[in-house]
Amino acid sequence: MLGRRAYTAATMTKSRTPSTKSPTAPARPSVVRADKLQAGYGDKAVCGVVSFTVRAGDALALVGPNGAGKSTVAKTVVGQLEPVHGSTEVNGAPVDDRDIEFRRDVAVVFDDDAFFPALTVAEHLAIVAAGHGSGEVEEVIDRELAFFGLGALRDARPYSLSSGQRRRLLLAAAFVRPRTLLVLDEPEQRLDTAMRTALAERLRAEVDAGLALLVVTHDPAFLQTVATRALFIADEVRTMTPAQAAVAISTENPHAN
Amino acid sequence: MSARTQERFSAREIRQYTFRAGLSRSEGGLMELISEGYTYVLGAVVLLVMSGAVVVGLRNSLGIGNGSGFVSSVLSPDFHAVSLLQASATVLLTLAGALLSVEMSVGPITMSVPQTAWWLGLPVRRRGFIQPGFLLSMVWPTAAAIAVVVPLTLGLPGAPQPGRIALAVLCGIGVGLLLYGVAAWAQITNSLRFLKGVAGVLTLVAPLTLVVTALYDNAGAGHSLSMDWLAYLPTGWPLLVAQGSLWPLVVLPAALALLLRAYASLERITTGRLRAAAAAGAYVQGSLLSMDASELSRSLGGGNLVGRSRVRLPVVFRRGTATARSIKTLISTHATMLLRQPAQLARVLVLAAIPASVASVAHLGNAILIAFVLYLCGHLAATTLGGTARFAAGNPAVDRLMPLPERTVRRTHWVLPAGGMTLWALVCFLLLHALGAASWPLVILAVCAGPGLGGATIRAAFRPSPDWTMPAVASPLGPVPTGAVRSFLVGPDLSLITLLPVLICLVAGGVPLIAFPIQLLLSTLAYAWGTRVRRRKKQGEGFLASLAQQQPPAKR
Structure with a gap:
């Protein structure tokens, strides 16, 4: 796993755009649709109005400077925050995380560093896998532990892990269960370079296989490997190609003034 | 599994x-x-x-005498004490305010932070996660009502009969569960948030009425300030029941109706509100463990109010040695933090x-x-x-x-x-x-x-x-x-x-x-x-380490 291609600028040349899809391919179903969505807290918006559609096989990246409201938008899209204005639909239904179907379809990884202190790494994953009826629970867990480099820490307790290992555990939890939409908030954070590469390539493969992905990221290489489109979140939201977004997050510095 | x-x-x-x-x-x-x-x-x-x-x-x-200090009064014999009815009503009002404040922060519908993180995303009926905590936490207002109402009614003048005390406790349980139901409804529907502020103010102000009354009554003005009317507030109804009234028991069916409505609506609560309650609960738990009144009240009050204070103290000092200037800066910073709250x-x-x-x-x-x-x-x-x-x-x-x-x-x-x-x-x-x-x-x-x-x-x-x-x-x-x-x-x-x-x-x-x-x-x-x-122990220090160093090397 660690012997994969070096995570260098060469990775960035693998960027994909929607134009790589065949023009004759049947229309892919819409998984997420945000309509004039304004995210914020209470009645105070934190960024401009966002409208987008993510179809099966699409990976939309939310990029922008710190504090622009990327994570707030992502949390609003999955119903963890009330929108200031606008609405979001997932699989044609208004977002409501009280709905069992919604939870069955949507896997979410935010930076929630919360664990049961007395449960092991494998037991945390078992809760998610068995809760979703993931089939051969032990096999699924073993596979994900191996992918995320946690095999030797199967029986360790979360608070004895490093912050990067705990991050891997959170990510592994999203992969031990079925999903049609995956929402990740800065998945590259606290991961080493090899793990970032492996994760980016795996996500790209899953998107190619039909997964809808909404990802918040600051990493230009990760963005170009994974995303099919990008939204630059700021007071005015702009739609970009992954290559444009990679340049924008590397060069646009709103904190310079 | x-x-x-x-x-x-x-x-x-x-x-x-x-x-x-x-x-x-x-x-x-x-x-x-x-x-x-x-x-x-x-x-x-x-x-x-x-x-x-x-x-x-x-x-x-x-x-002073051979009498036991355990029964001696510290007050002078001509002291005009506050009536037990007013005191009991004040205690009930304060505790009700505290109970409502706790429940509106932590929520009658409670989960721990890891539970919200690892359970709420699962595609199963959430009632199975929420209901046990909701039902179990009804024990607290019930136990609190029993623990508080029994001693308070026992101390009332006229020595109420056991039957009256039992009815008063029942009324107290009704009041406790009514507050619990109100907090549950507020949590499920995300409404009635103003009640939290009212409860917080009540908890702070109500105990002061006792000392104010006592000081006024003993000031020698010849007037006395009666605040026995506090017993007619709903929180004081158990005292009225103990004294013979039955109408306050109407609180029981009201509490039951509200609880049934909340129970039926348990699954209406959103992930966001469950997470907020779990975070507040963790904060409260931490502050209780540290027996920390300030943190506890901050956790129940919804966190720090930041960015509103205009208190500015100097933090740069030019006189004195470098050490003295640093110390002044630290003390000034600590004072600023304190005065901003x-x-x-x-x-x-x-x-x-x-x-x-x-x-x-x-x-x-x-x-x-x-x-x-x-x-x-x-x-x-x-x-x-x-x-x-x-x-x-x-x-x-x-x-x-x-x-x-x-x-x-x-x-x-x-x-x-x-x-x-x-x-x-x-x-x-x-x-x-x-x-x-x-x-x-x-x-x-x-x-x-x-x-x-x-x-x-x-x-x-x-x-x-x-x-x-x-x-x-x-x-x-x-x-x-x-x-x-x-x-x-x-x-x-x-x-x-x-x-x-x-x-x-x-x-x-x-x-x-x-x-x-x-x-x-x-x-x-x-x-x-x-x-x-505390000096941090370095590797190789300590009793066990010194024993290990004294051991002769193992023979091969």
Whole structure:
């Protein structure tokens, strides 16, 4: 796993755009649709109005400077925050995380560093896998532990892990269960370079296989490997190609003034 | 949990699995938890026995009499005490405010933070996760109603019959469950948020009415201020039932109807609100574990109010040595942080008035009771003033910004709590003096204890945390980390030791001269103990390491 291609600028040349899809391919179903969505807290918006559609096989990246409201938008899209204005639909239904179907379809990884202190790494994953009826629970867990480099820490307790290992555990939890939409908030954070590469390539493969992905990221290489489109979140939201977004997050510095 | 299954597990099975898996690797039981704190408990018992002996000896030597200090009143015989009905109604109003405030923050519908993170995303009916906590937490208002209403009704004039007391308790349970239902409905529908603020203000202001009434009645104006009407507020209805009324029992069907409505709507609550309640619950749990009044009230009040204060103190100083300038900057910063939270200062003042409030109630002017309340309020006030030190303990990098040794920084943290507690002691004992419950020498003795309480504040703030990397201890509520009990007791111990001469003199009814040097010595020791910096052991240090070094090399 660690012997994969070096995570260098060469990775960035693998960027994909929607134009790589065949023009004759049947229309892919819409998984997420945000309509004039304004995210914020209470009645105070934190960024401009966002409208987008993510179809099966699409990976939309939310990029922008710190504090622009990327994570707030992502949390609003999955119903963890009330929108200031606008609405979001997932699989044609208004977002409501009280709905069992919604939870069955949507896997979410935010930076929630919360664990049961007395449960092991494998037991945390078992809760998610068995809760979703993931089939051969032990096999699924073993596979994900191996992918995320946690095999030797199967029986360790979360608070004895490093912050990067705990991050891997959170990510592994999203992969031990079925999903049609995956929402990740800065998945590259606290991961080493090899793990970032492996994760980016795996996500790209899953998107190619039909997964809808909404990802918040600051990493230009990760963005170009994974995303099919990008939204630059700021007071005015702009739609970009992954290559444009990679340049924008590397060069646009709103904190310079 | 079976590894070979295609079946999706129910919420109940997941809940049971999580609980059992945690308990399966915990070690020991409740006795381990008790044994953790046994040295403290044993020490406290020895201290109490010795204090009792000192009290008896003092009463004899001061010629106060051979009567037991345990039943003696500290108030003068012509003192106009507040009626028990008003006092009971005030207690019920305060506790109802506190209960509503807790429930509107933590929520009757409670989950832990890990539960919200790992359970709420599962595609199973959430009722299985939510319902047990909702039903179980009904025990608290019920138990609180029984624990509070029984003693209060027993003390009412006319000695109510057991049947009346039972009805009063039933009414109290009704009031408790009604508040619980209101909080549940507010949590489910995200409405009625203003009630939280009202409850918080009630909790702070209601106890003050007792001391205000007592001071007014004893001012010699010839008028008396009756506030018995407090019993007609819904929180006081159990008292009316105990006195013969039956109409307040209407609260029972009202509570039941509201609870049924909330129960039926349990699954309407959103993930966001469950997460918010879980985060507040974790905060409250942490502040309870640290016995920290300020953190507790902040956690129940919805967190810090930031960015609203205009208090600005100078932080750059040009005179003096580099060390002196750094110390001034630190103290100025601590003062700024404190002054930006006026609610904390108000809380300290309220805590100073509570011993006098208790003393002003008819039949409650008992020296032992006042001493106990005084200790509790003293420690809570001390921890309230220790917010900055606790912040520094949790964020050590902030203190390291200054080019000062760790010990100097720790002593700098002591300055404001010490000053604040000296003022607290002055206000508290001046109020007791105004009620005739404390002499001038006792006021001076209490002021001498102030700096020592500052030391206890710092000891509590820099206490060691429970250790989750060690095997946990099994308890009915799940695994408890090693060191939890010991961690809880660090801080209150030093507050007790520091206040001991004052409490003994209060109970004994006189202040001998020897009490002053003893109090000053204890305050100095508390300062030294509280501001002590534990030296971190390096690798190869310690008893076991030295034994290992003495072992001869193994023969091959």
